[in-house]
Amino acid sequence: MPFVKVLTTEADTAQPKVKSRTAIALTQDTIITNKADTSVLKDTTNKKIVDSSITSLNDSAKVITIDTLSFSQDSLAAQVQYNAEDSGVLIMSTRNFYLYGKASTQYQDLKLDANTIEYTQANQMIKAFGGVDTAQGALNKPKLVQAGSESISDTIFFNMKTQRGLTLNTFYKEDDIYVQAQRLKKVDKEVAFGYRTTFTTCNLDTPHFDFRARKIKIINNKIAVSGPANFEVEGVPLPLAIPFGIFPLNRGRHSGLLPPQFASNQDFGLGLEGLGYYKVLNDNWDITVRSNIYSYGGWNLNIQPEYFKRYKYRGNLNLALQKTKILNSGTISKSEFTETSGFFITWTHSTDTRARPGTTFSANVRAGSTKFNQYIPNNSYQNFQNQLSSSITWNKIWDQGKYNLSVAGNHDQNNNSGLINIRLPTVSFSATTIYPFQRKEIVGAQKWYEKLGVSYNGTLLNQFSFYDSAFNFKNLLDTAQWGVEHRVPITLSLPPLGPFILSPSVSYGERWYGQRIMRTWNPDAKKVDTSILKGFNTAREMSFSLSFNTRIFGTVNFPKSKGIKAIRHEVKPFVSFNYKPDLVSKYYSTVQIDTLGNTYRFSELEGGVIGAFSPGKFGGLSFGIDNLLEMKVKDKKDTAATATKKVKLLDGLSITSGYNYLADTLQWSPFSMSLRSTLFGKVNITGSASIDPYNIDSLGRRVNRLLWKDGKVGRFTNGSLAISTSLKSKSKDDKKTEDRISPDETLTPDEQLAQLEYVRQNPSEFVDFNIPWNVQLSFSLSFYRTLSPNLKDYLTQINSNLNINGDFSLTPKWKVGGGGYYDFKTSKIQSLTMFITREMHCWQLAINVTPVGLYRSFSITLNPKSGILRDLKINRSRFFYNQ
Template sequence: MATTRYKTNIKYIVLPVLAMLLTAITFITDGKYKTPKPFFKLLTAGSDTTIKGDTVPPKVKDTSLRIITDTFGAGDTAKNIVTVDTLSFSKDSIESPIKYSAEDSGVLVIDKKQFMLYGKAKAENEGLALDANTIIYDQATEVITAYGGTDTSLGALNKPKLTQEGTESISDTIQFNLNSQRGLTKNTYLKQDELFVNAERFKKITKDEGFGYRTRFTTCNLDTPHFDFRAKKIKIINDKIAVSGPAYPEFEGVPMPVAIPFGIFPLKRGRHSGLLPPSFASSQDFGLGLENMGFYKVLGDNYDVTIRGNLYTYGGWSVNITPDYYKRYKYKGNLNLAIQKTKILNSSASAKEEFSTTNSFFITWTHNKDSKARPGTNFSASVRAGSTKYNQFVTNNSYTNFQNQLSSSITWSKMWSQGKYNLNISANHDQNNNLGLINLRIPTVNFSTTTLYPLQPKEFVGTPKWYQKLGVSYTGTVLNQISFYDSAFSTRQLLDTALWGFEHRLPLTLTLPQLGPFTISPSISYSERWYGQMLLKNWNEAVDSLETRIQRGFYTAREVTFGVSANTRIFGTFNFKSKTIKALRHEIKPFISMNYKPDLVSQYYKRVKIDAKGTETTYSVFQNGVLGNYSQGKFGGISFGLDNLFEMKVKDKKDTAASATKKIRLIDGLGVTGGYNLIADSLNWSPFSFSLRSTLFEKINITGSASMDPYGVDSFGRRVNRLLWKDGKVGRLTNGSLAISTSLKSKSKDGKTDQERVPVDETLTPDEQMRQLEYVRNNPSEFVDFDIPWNVSLSFSLSFYRTLASNLRDYTTTINSNLSVNGDFSLTPKWKIGGNTYFDFKQAKISQLSMFITREMHCWQMSINVTPVGLYRSFNVSISPKSGILRDLKINRSRFFYNQ
């Protein structure tokens, strides 16, 4: 087929195309600035409510108008203020009276059935309030029109302000039907919860629903917001939801070349069910993932449940189910059941399998009963239990990763006779995640009485006799315990490790009249324990090893102690002539007691051979019992100790008075305790215990303790009857600890105290407060305070102890020492950097390190979190609005790596 070609000049092509382009731009511009009729047509029951000039509304028959007016004015300064108490119409008009007032005047046009208010006009009707410069009411159409005015500089004056059920809007003009609540406003600014909306036109179709055209909405509360979104149309349902079409963001007035297809903004106050959106995560160990996706469901006024989960492409997942319940004056609690399947890619070349899979679970339950619900009876629960490997695989939570000691307690208690008799039944649990050892004590029953005075009459006459102060009390405790390793759990193991015991305590006390500065208190105590098992050890010559076995039965042991104690307080003050230091005060609190304990348990101590050389040692057949064992041998000796308190009185520089002083604690407590056995044939001295408590400069907290044995040891680590101070040595330290901590911060810019800055929510239980504290610890960048330029917390701890090895021959010394640093400081008034670290001196390495950088952006927040050291290495970059409405509108990038 032949093709015919033609030549033409380019102007014949360019000119038509240019004409079409200009025509299209004209239509687009016209469509942008003209109002579509269907969107702005007022829905006022078919009547035209637009007031134009002096248009006379149609007449309505049988309409009456009654007005009661009061004019306020006095002297030359009187203003023409018209205040009308009520404006009411006949039954075919409005259903309730209108309260109104105006500063200038009020005009009533009878034939047109119109009423005008001029000058700071106000009108109220059934929860609706309108303030404007001019308000016009047309009875025939039941339409109210409000306008603003201008001042002498032609500026806006008294713009119409409409308030309805707590929602305020300010517009250039307002026109609405009083009966149907339908109307139209121009250039309207309104606030719904945290959302600020500006609409070129806003049409209300019902009392609670409205449409906006050419809107701008934001959560920034500044007159010129930092950001907003522009949308052509938006629908708002009061206290429920706001929905917009395609929206375009602007930052500092600069439009962004991106758009969101639609927007959904919940406005409902209080609890309501809904989806919880996920966040995207990426990890070379777990794969790509969606984290924290879930659903929140309101089950009733007193119950709700939250379900969250994580899902990863390598096959790992986790689910958290958290129901909460609360009934005022009754109880409060929450439960969290976490189940996770961890599937980690093995990066090691020597790994036999491609993935490592671990299944684990964790249960957290807290319950507290209001004491006013049933006085005298209480039930509480604090449970933290689960698989010993669970904490190890919780991502991005370094505090949980290294939490290896867990414990739980569920307790029911009953009190009688105004607290004289108490019964406690509890179930307890503790576990060591490092060892995988779990101990359950189910149940533990404790019954006790307060000190009773059987010789004391019901009514005193005169001074009480000394023997009337003789008191007796009783405590009975039943313990049941089972232990097992979670890696080798079996029913047979539970039965083999089951232990039980019953202890009775019956102390008698007597307070004698004070002898001068001394208080004398004699006492007698009787204790008896019942055991359900006995530990027997035997050296097997055939295999040269020590064998142990448990013999079941019913066994008893008892102990009696007699004692008398005396204590007093000694004060001393040293005055100084210094202008700064006024005095030094020293308080000594010594005590001494004499005690006697006969040996009633010698038959329960056995000697056993522990090696092929014939070395023997002594052990108690009850040493592994749930109640422990009584100490061997008689004791008749002296126990003594003293505690010291040091204070310094200095001049108060903040007080201008010449005699103003203040006290400074130097040492809160410095004590030592010891004892000497008068009837023992050797090893008479007991180990000495030392303690220290101090708060230096009201900033540095110091606590310390130590135990020193005055006797030496042999090659097997056993005490021998050789006093070390005879060899020029003070003694032998067997264990000790030292903890030093401080928290320093600069003065706040706003002058608020810590209590004002972080108010304590008294409705939260201690466990809930701990979980909130844990969340703050794990997300420090979300809780920085820019009003405090810097703050730092330091904590150093050192401990050591000696323990007998499993071969019963050697002693091992364990030393632990670590340093913890946590803080932040402001690089600029808007930039802050901080972090926390944990250094283990025993391993000579940083066990955990987390850092963050955050930027204060008024209505937005930006944070960068980096964890380069720890069980999980991770980084996270997040930019999001602070408002809860837009919390899902965020830029988030996170990755984490498991340190295998």
Template sequence: MRERYKVKSKTIICGLAVCLCILITLQNTAKGKSYKRFFKLLTEEQDTTLRKKGGKKPPADTSTVNKTDTINKTDTTRKKVDSLGNPIDSLHASDTVKQKIDTINMSKDSLDAPVNYSAEDSGVLVLTKKQFYLYGKATTDYKDMKLEAANINFDQPTNIIKAYGGTDTAKGALNLPKFTQGGSTSISDSIIFNMKSQRGLVKNTYYQEGDMFVKADVLKKVDKNVEFGFRTRFTTCNLDTPHFAFRTRKVKIINDKIAVSGPAFPEFEGVPMPVAIPFGIFPLSRGRHSGLLPPQFASSEDFGLGLEGLGYYKVINDNLDVITRGNIYSYGGWSLNVNPKYYKRYKYTGALNFSIQHTKLLNRSGLSKDEFTTSQNFFITWSHSMDSRARPGTSFSASVNAGSTQYNKYVTNNPMRNFQNQLSSSITYGKTWDQGKYVLSVSANHNQNNNTRLVTLNLPTVNFTANTIYPFQKKEQVGTPKWYEKLGVAYNGNLLTQASFYDSLFNFQKILDTTQWGAQHNIPISLTLPAFGPFIVSPSISYGERWYGQQIRLKWNDKTNKNDTTISRGFYTARETSFGLSANTRIFGTYNFPKSKGIMAIRHEVKPFISANYKPDLVHQYFYDVQIDTAKNTRRASVFDGGVMGSYSEGQFGGFNFGIDNLLEMKVHDKSDTTAKATKKVKLIDGLGVTGGYNFFADSLKWSPIALSLRSTLFNTVNITAGANIDPYGVDSFGRRVDKLLWKDGKIGRFTNGNIAISTSFKSKSKDDKDKSGGTGIPVDQTLTPDEQMRQLEYVRQNPAEFVDFNIPWNVQMSFALNFSRILAADYKNFVTNTTANISLNGDFSLTPKWKIGGNTYFDFKTAKIQTLTMFITREMHCWQMAINVTPIGPYKSFNISINPKSGILRDLKINRSRFFYNQ
């Protein structure tokens, strides 16, 4: 211990500097004395011996001096000597003292990067052996490597670093060595590591590589990326005693790529299973990489035994990858899905999914002579969004959902998809100019009804809008603007081409025959006048024109007792103009409750409006009478009925429209605030409105139907919307309106239709007061496009048991909808009320902190049946999850149970059992 100098770690640098200064001073001032060796810290020994008087230079010590000495051949730290080797006194040589600078270069055997270190206790430096010791929560950082331990020893000649843990008063482990390099972390009993070659030996280590946790008795690191383990345990469970693991004797680990082992034995809760796998391959790759996608087993009485989800994931480049999956069944059915995805930062992102379905369904109903029902279908989805920063002022987006009308009917284990009968698509290009004053939009649209099998294509739809321009407004406003400067003119035009066909009768020539086009132009002129007291008055003029590519005329055929249709193609126009003057205001009223301890006041806001309008009859020449039955009853029809733009209404209008809207809210004491005067507003009615109109120029039926509307959000949880239409006139036996006001007979009118919708949701408080889903139960990812979020939502609906939140004990969502309408019966004599009502429930609750049960259902009051019912039960098992999904009611019944690890690395290591029943 005589050669060791123990100092505090905080003063080690200062002490070393003092020692260097003393040694250099002794060399420069000692005359006729022999020079001792000088050692540079953490470098090789250097030859600093000087020749004696009259003597010869001693031979170099080859054991201690390298050929590339770190001190220059001309030693600038020595004094000048004469020809006999005696030092020359600088005072005699010159009156000016010249300072010499000591330059030290790094030797080849030194490290190529600095080492940052710290220790809580102390540090010890052994100069002769060039060894360094750190005691007490020591830490060293070298490049991307970090080592933490109770004690760290570093030997500079060999570049070997050793780390050991300490013990506390209970003789337990304390500050075990922790080694971190890149994304890998290991905790061990001891570490021996060469910092230059990055070879090392670790004992009793607990090693983490991504989501994988490895426990090895001995881990040998042969280079930067490769390790070999002895008596190793693999798992994705981060507990000291994991719920499951794979034990193997030997394993090779390649960082960020793969781990390969010999025979491996699975164990659960420390109990080994009497089954072994011949070898184990554990993926450790981070990010995107190509590979096989394993299937899951399925069984169905309709499709037979099958493998679902078998496929391959291919990474083509940094911006494109493709997922290919397929299903195959023993009865001969199969399906194939190709799903490429592309992404370019600051440019665009999108995904395409093309599916082919060959269905071979066992005919269990016995209604057909054939044993199997065969169907060929396809489906395509495409979503594309353009980054707004790519080309400012230009946009391009796509949302395509199209395919065979029978495709959704044969999708297995997906009730939400089975009941989806309405499909729509849109591809849109947009362009804006002059800071948004001019907007152009070109789109292709598609609508499809799987029940009627009718497909409608709009190719293309062109819209151009010029926002309001004020032609009389000065470029530089000075003083109060004149009233005429508020005169604004705008333009809105659109062009539409439409084709309709039934997919069962698809024929390209028929599509061309039924294709029609039309265009519409609107030029509104508005003027905002100064307020007249509490009233705001606004005059307006509107001009509209429509272009048609065909005229349709109906003519009664006495032989067939039906109307024959005659289509005349060409270029036809119709136009309409209107003039209006509107006024609106707002009226407020408040009723206070000074003695109430709860409600302080009720506030009522009334927003009435009235407008006078005049529209001349410019389309009278396009209307005619057409016979509709053998009794020679007629109705008015337009030659533009059935066109894509529709027809303007016949007759002139000169009258007024009126309406009133109401807002009701109250002010109450806020009990959640300790301040005595704290209050909050509670909305009772967001809107209660009534609108109607009267036409002075009409020969009869001068009153228009009265429209009622209601909007409310009670207690910020219950959403209510309702509406109804009341016709003040009666009808004859054929359902035609007659000029007879019902209120003269004491009746309010005739309800023609109405609707009400109520929705609400309730949930308990989260256990950790954190809700990462934004209240939806689905993790929110702001980087996803709206289409990708919809696909994620669809997957959540398919697999609700995989997305439950155990932090929320219970939650319930409910919605109710009621619609009714008065329609003419088939006998044309009586009116019947057509009513539809349904209720939808969705929710879950925790049976225990680890068990959760839930489901959703849809009940139709008209049929008095549960249309669909889906239930699930799930078990939280820390690193595993069990989920059971059951659909026992409805035309598409299914059952699914799966047990799988949560980790993404072992997502395909699961037990799955699926059954699907299709009612034909």
């Protein structure tokens, strides 16, 4: 039974009253007990340890007493918890206390473990020693833990009152730094000095690398500073040295310089990248400033403030200024350099829903010069990012969610064409469904008319458009457009008719326009002239529908099968009778488009910020069917005889179309198809297609002739197919993999995206050697028909690409990987990256090569894994701009 005890304060050590002061001589380690005496100190095992009054064994003997250990003058500020596996000895005369065998003490935030611990109460000095075992060598070395720091030594001398101490042959850990010192002196609770020290971030007893310095100073949770230090690898000194070392140990935010990285670029010249400063403004704000400087004269400046207030808001702003100066080495040009300037701004903001319930404000802004992304080196993802968009939204909900008001500003731009659209403001208001005939207090079943509901949706849009190369304020006002849309849906829920559900509805829509586009044939210029008439215009649309839908189930069982147990098919058909009068025919006109007399029907309201209603009246039906297919198979992972699991074969396969009884021609609507499936839980498949049942003329326009009369199904006018999968081998250690991929919940979504972007740019630094191989494949195919600029014929656009990423282990310590993007339209590899990396425990070697893309590059990097030494790297990089 281990010896366990609590050293108490002076309140627990009062002197007992004695009848006699006659004493006898005793040895220092003598402990005498008397069965008849009840005034004793007991340990937690209820065994008598020390008598406060020692009595002889017969009645005639004198009463002998010994003074107890007094704490009245030198008592500690708190109790000391202690225990020992072997024993504890208290020497009265010298007031020393010894613990033997896996001893442990706890005083406030200080914890000490050792083989032997000696405590001298007179000066509150603790001495701790390790043991020696003939088979195991050193045994139970002293271990001291205080204020988040930990040290293991051969010998420890420590004063509990002054918090000063001296340790010999100490192994010390502070955050990611491991320090071994011949002598380590603690001058107070926070500061320690080391003599003849080695420090490293490798956690092995014999580290792969270290820095050897004569002196080092460590301030807990703040900083470690060393004098001149020599670099060693595997204990072998190298002719490399640093004049001093500064290692931040702050676990929280702290201001400081951001060290740069040397870069060599054929197009930009020599440079320093990432040079900057991080400043903590207060508890809620900080700012990061980084810059890239190149010898040819180019530079880049990033200013990024971040802010966060708990339960209120959080966000960050990034303003990037860019001056690019590229050497024209591979092209014939009048000037030696190509120079451009640009900017880019990113802003994200979100409010906590608890700050003002019912009111939110959010922002997601990405805007800048159209050529900015093109001149970012070694970032193929941003080089080809040509679509940018922004949104700033204020939203208000009141009356228990019945009403919703949203005011937003939006922006989108195309970096290829240079066209920028700004929609400001966009105001949306909606009211949830109101039941005007419903009783205030419902008693019993509801009447059918009480389920009649009316709702409202309204939107106000304003848009300005301009090209970044030809921007001026007058042109901006000329392109201003506005529009308003109102929607009033009316619905009614009727009781089911057996397996059928009936849903009648009425919808009214109205749109207001600020302009009309007039097109006329110009016989002199032999082209179509376009003019814009400003003014207030309105268009309306109404529709009536009555829909029937149901669900049909079918199951086929296979009782004798050992694998497939059953296949289940679910069919969800629907039929809807619709009527829509033609209320917008006055805005449609037929215009001659060429000298041959061909014509085209245009809407005067199309091309605006709000689209035009479709022409013609519709009176007919819409129909469709959706399918779900799944099967039940034997679960091989479950040993139970009846254990099964569901496997989905089709998540959905739908076909929809319609027929217009009121149309003179082209009565059939195009057939729309969609497919959703996840095969074997690994392969994701999505597809869609539109099939037109009518033929076309020589110019690609629909004519009233059904293709199925000619034995054809129809014409595919547009469609898409996307297939993706992610495959990987079984992990060698599931626990390590789970720890690796667990998300950091303390990061904002934008910070997580930035982190993913860094991983995308530096895949070799984030490979998982615990997984022997993995691969991600995605293929996409899309096609569509669009009207050509001459307004006569149609063009078919086909796009398809293949994206591959993955890696595999050549050996347990070598891994090769890469990724590529192949465009089938151009029959070219648009992007290709490859890497090979070597796992070296506390170091990592990475070789990255990008032979294809706007920027071609290669880099060789050797760096420690520790975050503290992330800037200590040997790097050789070359970049080539593909002009």
